[in-house]
Amino acid sequence: MSNSTVPRSRAEADEAQKTPVAAGGATGHGGARTSGKLSLRLRFRRDRVLLLMTLPAVLLVLLFNYVPILGNVVAFQDYDPYVSDNGVVSILHSPWVGLENFQRLFEDSAFWSAVQNTLVLFFLQLVLYFPIPILLALLINSVVRPRVRAVSQAILYLPHFFSWVLVIAVFQQLFGGAGILSQLLRQHGYDGIDIMTDPDTFRFLITAQSVWKDAGWGIIVFLAALASVNPDLYEAAAMDGANRWRRMWHVTLPALRPVIALLLVLRVGDALTVGFEQILLQRDAVGPGASEVLDTFVWWNGVRNQDFGYAAAAGLIKGVISLGLVLVANKVAHLMGEQGVYKK
Amino acid sequence: MTAVIDEPARTPGRWAAPPRPVWEERPSGAGLAGKGIALSFACLAILFPLWIVLVTSLSSRKTIDESGGLVMVPKGITFVAYRELLSGGQVTRAAVVSVLITLVGTLFSMSVSVLCAYGLSRSGSLGHRWILMILLATMFFSAGLIPTYLLVQSLGLTDTYLALILPSAISVFNILVLRGFFTGISQELIDSARIDGAGEFRILWQIVMPLSRAVLAVITLFYAVGYWSAWFNASLYLNDQDMMPLQNVMIQLVQKQEAPVGMGQAIKTGQLSALAVQMAVMVMALLPVAVLSPFVQKHFKKGMLTGAVKG
Numbered sequence: 001m002s003n004s005t006v007p008r009s010r011a012e013a014d015e016a017q018k019t020p021v022a023a024g025g026a027t028g029h030g031g032a033r034t035s036g037k038l039s040l041r042l043r044f045r046r047d048r049v050l051l052l053m054t055l056p057a058v059l060l061v062l063l064f065n066y067v068p069i070l071g072n073v074v075a076f077q078d079y080d081p082y083v084s085d086n087g088v089v090s091i092l093h094s095p096w097v098g099l100e101n102f103q104r105l106f107e108d109s110a111f112w113s114a115v116q117n118t119l120v121l122f123f124l125q126l127v128l129y130f131p132i133p134i135l136l137a138l139l140i141n142s143v144v145r146p147r148v149r150a151v152s153q154a155i156l157y158l159p160h161f162f163s164w165v166l167v168i169a170v171f172q173q174l175f176g177g178a179g180i181l182s183q184l185l186r187q188h189g190y191d192g193i194d195i196m197t198d199p200d201t202f203r204f205l206i207t208a209q210s211v212w213k214d215a216g217w218g219i220i221v222f223l224a225a226l227a228s229v230n231p232d233l234y235e236a237a238a239m240d241g242a243n244r245w246r247r248m249w250h251v252t253l254p255a256l257r258p259v260i261a262l263l264l265v266l267r268v269g270d271a272l273t274v275g276f277e278q279i280l281l282q283r284d285a286v287g288p289g290a291s292e293v294l295d296t297f298v299w300w301n302g303v304r305n306q307d308f309g310y311a312a313a314a315g316l317i318k319g320v321i322s323l324g325l326v327l328v329a330n331k332v333a334h335l336m337g338e339q340g341v342y343k344k
Numbered sequence: 345m346t347a348v349i350d351e352p353a354r355t356p357g358r359w360a361a362p363p364r365p366v367w368e369e370r371p372s373g374a375g376l377a378g379k380g381i382a383l384s385f386a387c388l389a390i391l392f393p394l395w396i397v398l399v400t401s402l403s404s405r406k407t408i409d410e411s412g413g414l415v416m417v418p419k420g421i422t423f424v425a426y427r428e429l430l431s432g433g434q435v436t437r438a439a440v441v442s443v444l445i446t447l448v449g450t451l452f453s454m455s456v457s458v459l460c461a462y463g464l465s466r467s468g469s470l471g472h473r474w475i476l477m478i479l480l481a482t483m484f485f486s487a488g489l490i491p492t493y494l495l496v497q498s499l500g501l502t503d504t505y506l507a508l509i510l511p512s513a514i515s516v517f518n519i520l521v522l523r524g525f526f527t528g529i530s531q532e533l534i535d536s537a538r539i540d541g542a543g544e545f546r547i548l549w550q551i552v553m554p555l556s557r558a559v560l561a562v563i564t565l566f567y568a569v570g571y572w573s574a575w576f577n578a579s580l581y582l583n584d585q586d587m588m589p590l591q592n593v594m595i596q597l598v599q600k601q602e603a604p605v606g607m608g609q610a611i612k613t614g615q616l617s618a619l620a621v622q623m624a625v626m627v628m629a630l631l632p633v634a635v636l637s638p639f640v641q642k643h644f645k646k647g648m649l650t651g652a653v654k655g
Binding site: 026040043044046047049050051052053056057058060061062063065066067068069070071073074085086087088089090091102132137139140142143144145146147148150152153154155157158159161162163164166167168169170171172174178179183186187212216220223224227231234235238239243244277280281283285290295298299302303306311312315316318319322323326327330 | 353359360361362364365367368369379382386387389390391393394396397400412414416427455456457459460462463466469472474475478479480484485486487488489490491492493494495496497498510511512513514516519535543544545548565572573574575576580592594595598621622623626627631633634637638641642644645648
């Protein structure tokens with residue numbers, strides 16, 4: 001937003017009258033802002049409506065994002081939910097146990113199995129999911145008829161807006177014991193199969209669901225990168241004798257490279273979070289052995305087993321490692337000259 | 345761009361390809377076919393399951409039995425499953441709950457987010473960098489499930505619909521997208537409104553918001569879809585089965601294969617196909633999203649891109 005020369009309120013107007021620089025030459029000096037000359041009190045008076053506008057959102061964020069951080073102290077407690085109906089009162093009355101919860105975690109094979117599942121699912125999604133939106137974007141980008149483009153984009157975006165409950169229900173109708181696939185197999189004299197409850201193939205099922213739901217949505221950012229390529233580059237390449245494949249290799253792909261690198265880095269930062277809702281919904285069908293990830297481990301132990309201190313300890317470990325990963329990923333994104341999650 | 349000389353002047357149909365630059369090769373038949381097949385495959389992979397769900401929900405019990413389960417070819421359309429579901433009872437109630445939560449929640453989220461985004465959109469305003477930092481920081485960490493659960497419980501929100509709205513009411517990402525768009529609005533316009541005596545609220549309502557229709561539509565859709573699709577908070581914070589929104593009822597009906605309360609008898613006696621009922625619930629869940637999102641589609645890219653300009 002350009003620097004405004006119009007005073008924002010009486011306060012600023014009065015001040016501008018007094019200071020000739022601000023009144024006369026603010027635009028001429030480019031960076032010389034009138035607000036810089038104002039005292040804090042006057043700036044507050046001038047911006048109080050703006051501050052008031054941000055207040056509800058800030059309060060919500062403080063209450064639901066910052067206050068619960070303090071609640072992580074239950075990780076160091078033998079938290080007793082039955083002391084009181086009120087969680088805060090229970091925290092105050094629960095005994096401190098130091099690092100006992102963490103010690104228990106490290107000796108728990110279920111915890112390590114959850115860690116392993118989380119990492120396996122993350123790597124599988126990275127290898128099998130990540131390239132698909134790029135290929136789809138290249139495909140869509142090569143479609144020149146605007147109608148075909150718009151219609152297929154609308155179809156590809158659609159599943160992103162479905163809930164996980166719906167996506168999993170759809171998969172059940174296709175690949176479940178009573179699904180279309182089993183139905184077809186049985187009609188041709190084979191045994192029906194139920195992919196939805198098979199722990200051995202669960203990780204591929206999860207990846208397939210993610211691809212079905214979000215790969216189409218993932219093309220948006222690549223399409224934007226492709227749209228920003230200067231068409232003269234293609235013409236120049238063609239003049240130099242590059243055929244369509246050479247043009248793709250030397251013009252299109254370099255345009256995508258920064259976006260690919262950035263998304264890759266950010267995804268690594270998010271490594272410990274793999275489809276919580278998606279997996280939780282299928283946990284019962286497949287069994288925790290194959291489906292338990294860190295998030296569902298926390299849910300199971302905390303919400304279901306009421307072992308709050310233990311679950312909070314697992315959540316805290318995950319949170320701290322995730323924070324580290326995100327910070328590192330963001331740093332790497334900056335080093336690559338990208339914006340990352342925030343600007344430096 | 346190169347002007348096209350050799351193309352004869354004609355009015356292209358809406359499905360026709362735009363004229364091709366002279367230097368570009370004609371696509372080979374095999375190439376076109378390959379692209380067509382790949383794109384059709386991708387689109388069919390999405391549409392085919394939805395088609396089956398829709399057709400089965402509209403099929404009579406006889407058709408479903410004949411096809412041995414799910415129906416692929418429509419034969420004798422009937423709305424019996426929908427009529428049963430919408431004639432009061434568990435699913436009707438859940439659908440009403442979901443619609444209300446979505447409407448109220450989206451309105452609340454949008455109001456708070458638009459206000460906040462506008463409040464932060466003026467460069468040089470007092471404290472806007474600090475507030476931005478407070479909001480941005482939440483993109484890096486999450487407090488964790490257990491402490492959040494304990495907080496919501498301590499606030500006495502358990503078993504109230506507020507528990508489905510307040511904890512997830514705003515998304516910092518959406519605020520950043522809105523703010524990015526608002527900061528792009530010409531300062532001169534806002535200045536002239538101010539000279540005419542408009543206050544901040546009036547500027548937001550009469551100048552900024554009408555200019556931001558595209559991004560407002562996108563963010564409204566994002567929030568609405570979020571509320572419509574949410575089931576986890578309800579499963580955490582609601583104990584009363586009668587309060588459950590549609591997604592949670594869908595889990596019971598489709599995943600756990602339970603018959604809707606009050607309809608078990610009709611299914612047992614063969615008047616109604618349990619499968620058609622399940623599919624009808626799924627259609628109810630996907631319909632609003634499938635109908636609305638294509639209208640907003642052309643703004644997606646713009647909305648997502650303004651989100652990339654942060655800080």
